[in-house]
Amino acid sequence: MSKERGTKQLEMRFEGDNPLANCLREGKFVVLLEVNSPPGDQPFDSAVAMASNMAKRIAKVPEITGMAVTDRLGGEGDHDPVETGARLAAASGKMPLLYVSGKGSDETRVRDLLARAASSGIRTVVAVTGDRSDRHDAPANAKRVPPYPAGYLDSVDILRFGRKSGQNVLLGAGVNPFKYSPSDQYLQFYKMVRKLQSGADFLVTHAGWDMRKLQELQWYLQMRDIGHPVLARLRLLMLDDIQALQDEVYPGVPVAKGFAALLQRESNINATQSLAAQLHRLELQIAGCRLLGYSGVQIAGIRDVQTLDMVLAKVSEALAATRTYADWVKAWNEFHNAIPFDPVRDAYYVFSRLLQPEPQMYDPATAKLTDRSLPGTTKGDRFRARLLPMLLSERMPEWVVSATRRVACCGWQKPLSLLKYCYHLCPLACPKNLVYGACGGAQPDGTCEFGHAPCFFHRVIALAAQRHELDRLEEGVPHD
Numbered sequence: 001m002s003k004e005r006g007t008k009q010l011e012m013r014f015e016g017d018n019p020l021a022n023c024l025r026e027g028k029f030v031v032l033l034e035v036n037s038p039p040g041d042q043p044f045d046s047a048v049a050m051a052s053n054m055a056k057r058i059a060k061v062p063e064i065t066g067m068a069v070t071d072r073l074g075g076e077g078d079h080d081p082v083e084t085g086a087r088l089a090a091a092s093g094k095m096p097l098l099y100v101s102g103k104g105s106d107e108t109r110v111r112d113l114l115a116r117a118a119s120s121g122i123r124t125v126v127a128v129t130g131d132r133s134d135r136h137d138a139p140a141n142a143k144r145v146p147p148y149p150a151g152y153l154d155s156v157d158i159l160r161f162g163r164k165s166g167q168n169v170l171l172g173a174g175v176n177p178f179k180y181s182p183s184d185q186y187l188q189f190y191k192m193v194r195k196l197q198s199g200a201d202f203l204v205t206h207a208g209w210d211m212r213k214l215q216e217l218q219w220y221l222q223m224r225d226i227g228h229p230v231l232a233r234l235r236l237l238m239l240d241d242i243q244a245l246q247d248e249v250y251p252g253v254p255v256a257k258g259f260a261a262l263l264q265r266e267s268n269i270n271a272t273q274s275l276a277a278q279l280h281r282l283e284l285q286i287a288g289c290r291l292l293g294y295s296g297v298q299i300a301g302i303r304d305v306q307t308l309d310m311v312l313a314k315v316s317e318a319l320a321a322t323r324t325y326a327d328w329v330k331a332w333n334e335f336h337n338a339i340p341f342d343p344v345r346d347a348y349y350v351f352s353r354l355l356q357p358e359p360q361m362y363d364p365a366t367a368k369l370t371d372r373s374l375p376g377t378t379k380g381d382r383f384r385a386r387l388l389p390m391l392l393s394e395r396m397p398e399w400v401v402s403a404t405r406r407v408a409c410c411g412w413q414k415p416l417s418l419l420k421y422c423y424h425l426c427p428l429a430c431p432k433n434l435v436y437g438a439c440g441g442a443q444p445d446g447t448c449e450f451g452h453a454p455c456f457f458h459r460v461i462a463l464a465a466q467r468h469e470l471d472r473l474e475e476g477v478p479h480d
């Protein structure tokens, strides 16, 4: 594999004409601005006005490829993302990237969004499972979270529907590289590969500030010889964001104590100084992502045109920067006084020697894998994983199958064939009832996003490791 960005051939099955795809193919560093579909409790025109102003502002800014429009990030009552995307496309003259969230979604909604997006000329979609719905009740101290009636559609299913839709759509998928135990990190990597095998053309990371983790993802992809383009999602922090981060409001966005203290110190001076520090950090991150091998960045957190102008200036600076990788590492560390960004003790990184002055790209001669095994499985899970495929097989009498479904699978209503993806452990132990792999929302210590227990998929990966079948966790899911 080539070690120089620009000489590497990116893998993309997508062959149509699409501005984002064209940039990715040509190796032009992509910069997207992320806005949320506005909250539905305000009239659409006024709710979308600020985003429209931002869209008008970027119309003649060639460095900005377009806007990314989230779906249901605020909640299920948010305005329609297609309507938002179409409005921003009209204002900017640039095709937006549209998120499609599985939160409270089903196949009908996804198909409807994809069809309407296509007829509005929007042909880039990122599939995400979505974070916890604020409508999903979970009693405090419950050992098992009751299912959410509206459900969560796994991003893998959204990708399958996207591929099947017949629309010529460039499909993206999310990956969270900011995980700090072997189980959590490999669950993300395996599911990332499953998403690519299930139809994703490119990846977008979760937002975070730990640049070692962003380099780790690139090295992992390079080690596996996976050449799909990856965009890094970056977040500009305003004063209230800093408080929200410290209150752990954002699931799947871990913040180390040292970094939280630094943000606090920056924000204690005054709002102007705090914003200046965040803008400088953003500029360093953009430049760093480019040097690390990312195909572009998606910048979230901008709320007004004045801040947008400052961000645009930083984007220009970052793109014009001629620092070497070693100089960038030095600048990043100096700006942060070399504070650690890992939010837990004994944090796991797949490789040693990350974020050193060299090597820049994965080098098998020097990039040693960190020696840390996955936790073991339990006798009960091993027994169940052997027994249930027999009890639920087509050879069994119907009454055995339905009794097993009722007793051992808590009345699992979806096809029994899906249970093979989680070794026949009961997916109702996951509050989102996922089977294809973990969502990105687990807390830094591996506790589920809902806070009631360790992430269900720790048990799945433990079984896969014990059977020497980890590759099964990244198999694609057929489109039919």
Ligand code: SF4
Pocket (backbone or CB within 6 Å): 429, 430, 431, 432, 433, 434, 437, 438, 439, 440, 441, 442, 443, 447, 448, 449, 450, 454, 455, 456, 457
């Ligand atoms: S169990 Fe894991 S995959 Fe399921 S909601 Fe919790 S963190 Fe996400």
